[in-house]
Amino acid sequence: MTENSDGGKIYFVDADMKTGGGAVKMIDADGSNEKLLVGKESGQPDGIEVDVEGGKMYWTSMGPGGAADQSVAINDGRIMRANLDGTDVETLVPRGITTTPKQLTLDVSGGKVYWCDRGDVGKDNVNPKIMRANLDGSDVETLISTDVKSPVGIALDVPNGKLYFTDRYANTIKRANLDGTDVEMVVKNTNYPVDLAIDFEKRNIYWTGRTDGVLFVADMDQNDVDGGGLKPIATGLHAPIGVAIDRKNRKLYVNDPYVDSSSGAIWKGNMDGSGAERIATTVLPLGLYFVNN
Numbered sequence: 001m002t003e004n005s006d007g008g009k010i011y012f013v014d015a016d017m018k019t020g021g022g023a024v025k026m027i028d029a030d031g032s033n034e035k036l037l038v039g040k041e042s043g044q045p046d047g048i049e050v051d052v053e054g055g056k057m058y059w060t061s062m063g064p065g066g067a068a069d070q071s072v073a074i075n076d077g078r079i080m081r082a083n084l085d086g087t088d089v090e091t092l093v094p095r096g097i098t099t100t101p102k103q104l105t106l107d108v109s110g111g112k113v114y115w116c117d118r119g120d121v122g123k124d125n126v127n128p129k130i131m132r133a134n135l136d137g138s139d140v141e142t143l144i145s146t147d148v149k150s151p152v153g154i155a156l157d158v159p160n161g162k163l164y165f166t167d168r169y170a171n172t173i174k175r176a177n178l179d180g181t182d183v184e185m186v187v188k189n190t191n192y193p194v195d196l197a198i199d200f201e202k203r204n205i206y207w208t209g210r211t212d213g214v215l216f217v218a219d220m221d222q223n224d225v226d227g228g229g230l231k232p233i234a235t236g237l238h239a240p241i242g243v244a245i246d247r248k249n250r251k252l253y254v255n256d257p258y259v260d261s262s263s264g265a266i267w268k269g270n271m272d273g274s275g276a277e278r279i280a281t282t283v284l285p286l287g288l289y290f291v292n293n
Contacts, residue, residue: 006030006249010266011037011057012242012288013045015257022286024048024059024086029246029290031266031279037086043078047103047115047195047242047287051135056081058092058104058113058135059287066100066118077101079113079137092137099127102152103195103242103287107178109158111135114143116151116165125150130165130180143180153196153207157220164220166193166207171227173207175220187218190227195287197243197252199271206243208254213237215254215273233273242288245271249292255285 008029015022022045024038043061050057063076077100079093092113104115112132120126128151130144144151149169156163156178164175164186173187173196187193192211198220199206205220214232218225234254242255250271257264264285269276 006246006251007293008246008249009291009293010244010253010288011048011050011291012255012266012282013042013048013059013286014264014282015045015284015286022284024057024082025282027266027280029251029268029279031268034280034282037084038082038089041089043080045080045286046101049104049106049289050084050291051106051108052084052291054108054135055084057084057289058106060101060104060115062100062102063095075099077117079104079115079133092135093133093140094137097140098131101131103154105154105156105163106135107156107158108135110178112178114154114156114163116154118150118152118168125169130154130163130176144176144183147183152194155196155198155205157198157200164196164198164205166196168192168194168210173205173227185224186220186222187225187227187230190216190230193227194241195243197245199245199247201247202271206245206252208237208240208243210239210241213240213256215240215243215252217273234269234276237267241286244288244290246290246292253288253290255288257284257286 006029027034048059058081061078077098082089102116114132119128133140153166176183194208194210197206215234238258244253254267266280
């Protein structure tokens with residue numbers, strides 16, 4: 001491991017393919033000092049984000065069907081949160097409301113949590129949608145439910161009133177107003193996009209291409225970009241899912257769940273994709289979020 005000169009913490013969720021369960025964990029920015037924050041109480045976690053000032057972390061639980069990647073259309077997903085040390089675990093959005101919630105993001109100033117619900121995982125997805133609720137789980141809304149196939153990644157540009165989301169089956173990245181109106185194409189023809197992160201300094205979006213094992217970047221303010229013409233900034237990954245940015249130190253973090261006899265990895269690199277190093281080996285890392293000290 002390298003010396004933790006950048007500081008900061010990485011909160012991430014880890015899955016267990018054998019049991020369908022998972023965990024919420026935390027490590028230092030250099031990959032050291034892994035801590036288990038929430039074990040089986042976490043459900044079947046996939047996405048995570050942290051409200052540092054509020055002292056809370058939020059995550060999605062996909063439900064037994066979603067975690068096992070089975071074709072079910074049962075609303076057994078949940079939105080959950082806990083204190084940053086893993087205590088006081090609570091369910092904000094209970095089973096019966098969302099099917100298979102994936103990545104999520106917070107608008108703390110607006111008092112909202114947003115998430116992608118991929119719906120059923122069958123060939124013809126059932127009820128995929130973009131949703132949001134108050135930070136206490138009340139007032140659940142469906143924002144987008146048409147012209148979407150399997151949304152997974154989501155990120156917010158709150159100052160400009162926009163949300164960005166990936167659609168892995170449509171091979172697209174789109175944006176809309178925070179209330180879900182005025183949906184427009186940002187990137188098309190990008191193979192199986194999963195998670196998203198925004199670099200506000202350079203006005204770029206980063207996303208993982210899971211099936212090709214790559215990481216892309218593009219101008220977040222453009223429209224109708226042909227992703228087929230973009231060159232990835234990082235290649236050679238196995239099945240990358242989560243991507244997060246250390247904006248202070250200008251670093252990228254990527255979770256790469258390699259599902260075989262080996263465990264998954266967490267990678268760190270420069271914003272242009274160079275200097276990549278494997279900083280941690282863990283079970284099956286999915287979503288992650290970086291917090292500066």
